[in-house]
Amino acid sequence: MSELTKMTMVKALNSGLRASMEHDPKVIVMGEDVGRLGGVFRVTEGLQKDFGEGRVMDTPLAESAILGTAIGMTFRGFRPVVEIQFDGFVYPAYDQIVSQVARLHFRSRGSVRMPIVIRIPYGGGIGAVEHHSDSPEAQFAMTAGLKVVSCADPHDAHWMIQQAIASDDPVVFMEPKRRYWETGMVDTAETTLPLLASRVVRPGRDATLVAYGPMVKTCLDSAAAAAEEGVDIEVIDLRTLSPLDLGPVFESVRRTGRAVVVHEAARTLGLGAEVSARITEECFYALEAPVQRVTGYDMPYPPSRVEDEFLPGLDRILDAVDRARAY
Amino acid sequence: MTDPSDHADAPLVQLLTPDGRRTTSPGYIYDGTLADIQDLYRDLVMTRRLDTEAFALQRHGELGLWPPALGQEAAQVGSARALRPQDFAFPTYRDHGVVWCRGEDPVHLLGIFRGSSLGGWDPADHHVALPNIIIGSQTLHATGYAMALTLDGLVGTGNPERDAASIAYLGDGATSQGDFNEALDWAAVHQAPVVFFCQNNHYAISVPLERQTRVPIAQRADGFGLPGVRVDGNDVLACHAVVTAALQRARDGQGPTLVEAVTYRMGAHTTSDDPTRYREAAEVEAWKAKDPVERVRLHLVAEGVPDEWFRSVEDEADALGVRLREACQDIPEPDLAELFDHVFVESTVENEQQKAEYVAWRDSFEGSVA
Structure with a gap:
């Protein structure tokens, strides 16, 4: 029985976290400003008040220590959900993530489990200062031992955070901060998809747009604009970036013959490179055109007044669709 | 040592002199029996034998690498024997004596350095984590573990079977890492039940202590608001007494302690290293006179422990050597x-x-x- 509620992604994440904390007393939330303030984006608002300072912990300002201490806590059966305040602040924790979190299960031949969720608000489009608009997802997706997911709408945000917390493997949970305040219908009673599954969010016949996180809405907007010109575009939300679930993508590309991968992160060695390679491996004879990529450029994130030029938008996406269709 | 960078003027807890005499230091006593000291001696001898056997196995091509613990046995044994079963240790790759004292099979250590495994044991079995190779990372793991002990209500209950603490092992090089400094800060802020046990062996591979820190390592604790204690790291009784007190303080809910055990890496950094390129033979000779095993032997002899007991310990060490040599070749290929x-x-x-x-x-x- 569905229970539909309209809410923002922030609220959906908050209610998802709350549900996980109510369900399992070993779930704890830690990070900078997550307690009393409720997080700079208010994702953890009210949790400390209801669950106490022990389970919702304002940490000192040190990202490596947030991850390092979370690791120690897993040795006692805790399931830490850590918040990295902004994408660009995760790098001090990179060593603990790739050298410890990703490896301890492997290093111990399976005896140690690292059920840590690393929440990272990421991506641009909000006019932020430097280090507040990065898209570092590929750096985690390329690290064996981590699972990396990204939600694109409030319903998925609400459920994927709970599924990530329930996972016995470490999950890097990428939250598209430019979509934090957009509303959507959330079914708080049930969801149909598991965590590590992609899905078709708009069916179409002429081309396949592959996106995740903040670019899903941009791609849906692009498809809507194309529809007015009689072009029927299918849009797929990857949802999981590592492992990739490309079955629906292959199925789609075999029908459309054309694929365009879209992300904010820089092009070279971004997710688009991997997706493009796998589409080529699996759908070679179905392809009518090379897989196109619409991405951020290979530069550090630019000053925000030109970010609209840097970020993939409708025009660049539809231009790529046109190029694919012109082959 | 006349080099001022050695911080020779800083106070040092010592309870057993290099020539085997009991001495006193304010605030610390070793209250074990003669039999307890014999047990510590046995651990020292076994740790040294494990270490020298592994070194020899590397020289025979059975191990790819070995980081010798030679000279640091007292620091490792004294601290690890202060732990209770419910405490949890987070060692580095050189802390063979810690792994030994926790009761984990040392063959696992051979497996790591043979290239056969990346660890090989379940840390939950004997409450000892897998040795960490990245310098300093484990100080944060120990801090997090200690914070979790507090969350679990296992601190300051007054029940000696229940209250627990963690101990992070590290070297002097690790004190320069951000993770170590973050760990001290977090532990102090949270009053976490953790002991940071730094074996200052004077070298981070080739780089001497004076290139790591301007002040004695124990003094670094002051700025973070936790006590720092400097102890003779070649004195197993002093290490045991100091860490026993620090652990009890932690279990009682009085917060973390930084212990600097002043010792010396008698061997190379690893079997791939050549220490003659960066330190003088005279320095090594001076430390040889402070040997951590010999001083306990002298003490036990003076206390009347008979020759046959020492021979039985040697026999046991010989048996360990045989077992390690055989077991090493039996380690399954990954x-x-x-x-x-x-x-x-x-x-x-x-x-x-x-x-x-x-x-x-x-x-x-x-x-x-x-």
């Missing part, structure tokens, strides 16, 4: 196919596909002549 199973708790399609790809490739050579 199976790459099996390793795929340990990347995740819940395996992925990609992982399964790559495993199948590898196995098919490997099996395609079955029966062919290598």
Whole structure:
């Protein structure tokens, strides 16, 4: 029985976290400003008040220590959900993530489990200062031992955070901060998809747009604009970036013959490179055109007044669709 | 040592002199019996034998590498024997004596340095984590573990069977890492029940202590608001007494302690290192006179412990040596196919596909002549 509620992604994440904390007393939330303030984006608002300072912990300002201490806590059966305040602040924790979190299960031949969720608000489009608009997802997706997911709408945000917390493997949970305040219908009673599954969010016949996180809405907007010109575009939300679930993508590309991968992160060695390679491996004879990529450029994130030029938008996406269709 | 960078003027807790006499230091007593000291001596001898056997195995090509603990046995044994079963240790790659004292099979250490495994034991079995190679990372793990003890209500209850603490092992080089400084800060802020046990062996590979820190390591604790204690790291009684007090303080809910055990790495950084390139023979000789095992032997002899007891310890060490040599060659070769199973708790399609790809490739050579 569905229970539909309209809410923002922030609220959906908050209610998802709350549900996980109510369900399992070993779930704890830690990070900078997550307690009393409720997080700079208010994702953890009210949790400390209801669950106490022990389970919702304002940490000192040190990202490596947030991850390092979370690791120690897993040795006692805790399931830490850590918040990295902004994408660009995760790098001090990179060593603990790739050298410890990703490896301890492997290093111990399976005896140690690292059920840590690393929440990272990421991506641009909000006019932020430097280090507040990065898209570092590929750096985690390329690290064996981590699972990396990204939600694109409030319903998925609400459920994927709970599924990530329930996972016995470490999950890097990428939250598209430019979509934090957009509303959507959330079914708080049930969801149909598991965590590590992609899905078709708009069916179409002429081309396949592959996106995740903040670019899903941009791609849906692009498809809507194309529809007015009689072009029927299918849009797929990857949802999981590592492992990739490309079955629906292959199925789609075999029908459309054309694929365009879209992300904010820089092009070279971004997710688009991997997706493009796998589409080529699996759908070679179905392809009518090379897989196109619409991405951020290979530069550090630019000053925000030109970010609209840097970020993939409708025009660049539809231009790529046109190029694919012109082959 | 006349080098001022050695901080020779800083106070040092010592309870057993290099010539085996009991001495006193304010605030610390070793209250064990003669039999307890004999037990510590046995651990020292066994640790040294384990270390020298592994060194020899490396020289015979059985191990790829070995980081010798020679000279640091008292620091490792004294601190580790202060732990209770419910405490948890987070060692480095050189803390063979800690792994020994926790009761973990030292053959696992051989496996790591033979290239056969990346660890090989379950940390929950004996409450000792897998040795950490990245410098300083484990100080944060120990801090987090201690914070979790507090959350679990296992601190300051007054029940000696229940209250617990963690101990982070580190060296002087690690004190320069951000993680160590973050760990001290967090532990102090949270009053976490953790002991940071720094074996200052004077060198981070080739780089001397004076290139790591301007002040004595123990003094670094002051700025973070936790006590720092400097102890003779070659004195097993002093190390045991100081760490016993620090652990009890932690278990009682009075917060963390930084212990600097002043010792010396008598051997090379690893079997691949050549310490003659960066330190003088005279310095090594001076430390030889402070040997951590010999001073306990002298003390026990003076206390009337008979020769046959020492011979029985030697016999036991010989038996350990034989066992290690045999067990080393019996360590199973790692199976790459099996390793795929340990990347995740819940395996992925990609992982399964790559495993199948590898196995098919490997099996395609079955029966062919290598």
